[in-house]
Amino acid sequence: MCLAVPAKVIERAGDEAVVDLQGSSLRISTVLTPEVACGDWVLVHAGFAITQLDEADARETWDYLRQAFPDLVNEAGAPTAGADRAGGPAP
Numbered sequence: 001m002c003l004a005v006p007a008k009v010i011e012r013a014g015d016e017a018v019v020d021l022q023g024s025s026l027r028i029s030t031v032l033t034p035e036v037a038c039g040d041w042v043l044v045h046a047g048f049a050i051t052q053l054d055e056a057d058a059r060e061t062w063d064y065l066r067q068a069f070p071d072l073v074n075e076a077g078a079p080t081a082g083a084d085r086a087g088g089p090a091p
Contacts, residue, residue: 006058
């Protein structure tokens with residue numbers, strides 16, 4: 001299963017951006033969303049911003065993720081100690 005997650009753009013340069021994923025930073029490509037700017041929310045999938053979305057929708061999505069995966073995402077939206085970097089449960 002593939003999942004796109006909301007992230008907030010915190011830096012932008014050329015076809016790349018740095019996004020905040022609930023406390024984790026990630027460098028992504030914006031080649032599919034050239035209009036995004038710092039402060040915008042995007043859906044990130046496989047290292048690409050695939051679409052822009054508003055903040056309310058982004059926060060609602062994180063709420064759903066916390067409900068669906070309580071063992072993997074804490075209240076702040078960060079991975080829990082029981083999750084490995086690939087997003088699955090730790091062995």
